[in-house]
Amino acid sequence: MQLKSLATAVLALSAALVGASASADTLKFGKSEDAVKYRQSSLFVMSQHFGSLGAMANGRAEFNADLAKQNGAVLETIAALPWQAFGAGTEGGKTKPEAWSQKAKFDEHANKFVAEAGKLAAAAKTGDLAQLKAAFGPAAQTCKACHDAFRNR
Numbered sequence: 001m002q003l004k005s006l007a008t009a010v011l012a013l014s015a016a017l018v019g020a021s022a023s024a025d026t027l028k029f030g031k032s033e034d035a036v037k038y039r040q041s042s043l044f045v046m047s048q049h050f051g052s053l054g055a056m057a058n059g060r061a062e063f064n065a066d067l068a069k070q071n072g073a074v075l076e077t078i079a080a081l082p083w084q085a086f087g088a089g090t091e092g093g094k095t096k097p098e099a100w101s102q103k104a105k106f107d108e109h110a111n112k113f114v115a116e117a118g119k120l121a122a123a124a125k126t127g128d129l130a131q132l133k134a135a136f137g138p139a140a141q142t143c144k145a146c147h148d149a150f151r152n153r
């Protein structure tokens with residue numbers, strides 16, 4: 001598939017998911033290993049798109065408004081996905097047990113992050129580098145806050 005049509009397909013998918021309420025759990029995992037693999041994979045993919053925005057925000061990569069917009073849209077879609085894979089009985093991976101014993105706090109971190117990812121995507125959509133810069137730091141802070149509390153080093 002051409003890169004351009006792949007990007008178009010991803011954008012269409014993200015539009016469809018947002019339309020269908022991105023926060024709803026769309027999956028039930030048969031095996032807890034699948035849940036672990038799913039959350040690690042989605043977090044990894046998310047981090048790549050987030051990192052692309054960060055490189056532009058921090059001046060490590062040249063700003064490209066189209067690229068920022070596309071990465072923002074993908075980020076916004078993927079930001080909603082990992083959390084459904086932290087259900088009861090899926091303990092493991094690099095996640096601390098507190099993600100289950102303090103589930104409300106974990107969910108709060110996840111929700112805060114999803115909100116910041118939405119703001120970052122909106123900033124990326126403006127095509128204005130200053131707005132991208134302003135939104136990136138607060139979003140990155142929500143990654144760090146959750147990792148500090150709930151991820152093993």
Ligand code: HEC
Binds near residue numbers: 044046050113150
């Ligand atoms: C609500 C909590 C939370 C938020 C928010 C969060 N993470 Fe994580 N992240 C985790 C946990 C927990 C793991 C470990 C998952 C596991 O192995 O079970 C993880 C794992 C990862 C991994 C490793 C995935 C792999 O390959 O195993 C990456 C990369 C990552 N996060 C990036 C990010 C980035 C970038 C952000 C923000 C844009 C972010 N995360 C936001 C909780 C969070």
